[in-house]
Amino acid sequence: MSEFFPEIGKIPYEGKDSKNALAFKYYNPDEIIDGKPMREHLKFALSWWHTMGGDGTDMFGVGTADKTWGQTAPEARAKAKVDAAFEIMDKLSIDYFCFHDRDLSPEYGSLAETNAKLDEIVDYIAEKMKADPSKKLLWGTAKAFDHPRYMHGAGTSPSADVFAYAAAQIKKAIDATIKLGGKGYVFWGGREGYETLLNTNYGLEQDNMARLLKLAVKYARSKGYDGDFYIEPKPKEPTKHQYDFDAATVLGFLKKYDLEKDFFLNIEANHATLAQHTFQHELRVARENGKFGSIDANQGDPLLGWDTDQFPTNIYDATLCMYEVIKAGGFTNGGLNFDAKARRGSFTPEDIFLSYIAGMDTFALGFKAARALIADGRLDKFVEDRYASWTTGIGKDIIDGKVGFEELEAYALEKGEVTDSLSSGRQELLEAIVNNVLFTL
Ligand code: XLS
Ligand code: CA
Ligand code: CA
Numbered sequence: 001m002s003e004f005f006p007e008i009g010k011i012p013y014e015g016k017d018s019k020n021a022l023a024f025k026y027y028n029p030d031e032i033i034d035g036k037p038m039r040e041h042l043k044f045a046l047s048w049w050h051t052m053g054g055d056g057t058d059m060f061g062v063g064t065a066d067k068t069w070g071q072t073a074p075e076a077r078a079k080a081k082v083d084a085a086f087e088i089m090d091k092l093s094i095d096y097f098c099f100h101d102r103d104l105s106p107e108y109g110s111l112a113e114t115n116a117k118l119d120e121i122v123d124y125i126a127e128k129m130k131a132d133p134s135k136k137l138l139w140g141t142a143k144a145f146d147h148p149r150y151m152h153g154a155g156t157s158p159s160a161d162v163f164a165y166a167a168a169q170i171k172k173a174i175d176a177t178i179k180l181g182g183k184g185y186v187f188w189g190g191r192e193g194y195e196t197l198l199n200t201n202y203g204l205e206q207d208n209m210a211r212l213l214k215l216a217v218k219y220a221r222s223k224g225y226d227g228d229f230y231i232e233p234k235p236k237e238p239t240k241h242q243y244d245f246d247a248a249t250v251l252g253f254l255k256k257y258d259l260e261k262d263f264f265l266n267i268e269a270n271h272a273t274l275a276q277h278t279f280q281h282e283l284r285v286a287r288e289n290g291k292f293g294s295i296d297a298n299q300g301d302p303l304l305g306w307d308t309d310q311f312p313t314n315i316y317d318a319t320l321c322m323y324e325v326i327k328a329g330g331f332t333n334g335g336l337n338f339d340a341k342a343r344r345g346s347f348t349p350e351d352i353f354l355s356y357i358a359g360m361d362t363f364a365l366g367f368k369a370a371r372a373l374i375a376d377g378r379l380d381k382f383v384e385d386r387y388a389s390w391t392t393g394i395g396k397d398i399i400d401g402k403v404g405f406e407e408l409e410a411y412a413l414e415k416g417e418v419t420d421s422l423s424s425g426r427q428e429l430l431e432a433i434v435n436n437v438l439f440t441l
Pocket of ligand 1: 141268339
């Protein structure tokens with residue numbers, strides 16, 4: 001089979017002194033760290049939608065990059081996409097991919113025809129995976145938001161017919177995920193939200209969303225699926241108010257509807273910042289609640305209030321992200337999906353590789369920096385000392401449930417003013433320690 005990128009070979013790891021644009025400076029896939037190769041710690045994934053389909057189209061202009069893969073007929077293009085994707089993954093040493101059903105194969109005249117054509121592509125991918133078992137599916141999902149039928153939502157549509165259609169589509173996407181051995185299935189809100197409460201039955205929409213998720217779990221488990229389900233929080237865009245606003249909102253939803261057993265969170269960096277949180281905040285909320293699942297690695301632009309899905313190049317954020325991942329015990333079923341696209345002006349085939357190299361090197365460096373921060377120990381020690389009052393005396397009694405308000409009042413009356421029990425939060429020192437560790441790597 002002829003190559004799509006004959007001018008680009010397998011991207012080598014050349015180390016930080018290399019000036020070769022088409023080489024990794026920090027990502028050394030086979031470097032063994034704590035007994036396993038870096039590729040298994042990071043579990044990088046290619047996003048089918050941006051990489052294989054995203055041509056730079058935006059609200060102000062047509063595409064700038066050619067993502068036709070040399071084919072005009074949809075069936076042939078879908079197959080060529082598979083071949084090109086496997087070539088990209090291979091050349092970049094990426095082991096995983098993620099898809100929406102309609103990224104793999106578009107809609108045709110009827111649902112039955114669309115499903116049949118999707119089956120053909122899924123079979124084709126399964127064959128490729130059989131020939132090269134190093135390529136794996138990280139997660140699958142359904143594009144239940146782009147067609148006009150989903151203009152008012154899918155699971156939260158006012159139309160029960162639309163709900164049924166979405167369920168049928170998701171059923172098929174779950175089948176594809178299972179067939180390709182995926183260990184994750186993502187629900188990102190899409191158009192599950194509202195534009196105005198004046199026309200919205202908020203309570204029914206939330207109940208129906210939960211109904212859809214329960215039906216999905218029931219179906220997938222009945223087919224032997226033992227992977228995770230993820231919800232991917234996002235506060236806005238496309239709707240003004242997305243129901244899965246942020247990690248904390250989703251946790252409340254999962255609890256209310258008794259969905260905690262099956263669902264974890266897929267945290268996207270750009271969605272965190274749109275919710276006015278840091279990426280690390282969202283990861284911390286997920287981890288502290290035992291719900292850390294997977295990551296969509298990208299970054300937004302602090303000057304823009306929309307989802308720019310840029311390739312991540314911010315080492316500081318990547319470091320604090322990997323710090324949370326390591327503290328969460330690393331990835332199990334999840335991984336690092338590059339839900340990211342090269343800028344519209346970065347339109348050449350080579351830019352696909354250059355942007356992934358930038359993102360992968362950023363996370364490899366972030367991983368090493370996070371490990372160094374933990375090994376350095378100063379941050380952890382500081383936090384431990386800061387909360388030392390909870391390990392003995394009255395703090396321990398509170399935690400052990402040994403005291404009530406009366407005892408606490410007696411303690412406070414006896415103790416007198418307590419301002420002196422506080423010590424400095426030392427934020428500047430801690431930020432300097434992070435810099436110190438980062439720049440001595
Ligand atoms: C959009 C989301 C989407 C999900 C998958 O903002 O990031 O791409 O990751 O549906
Ligand atoms: Ca995403
Ligand atoms: Ca996004």
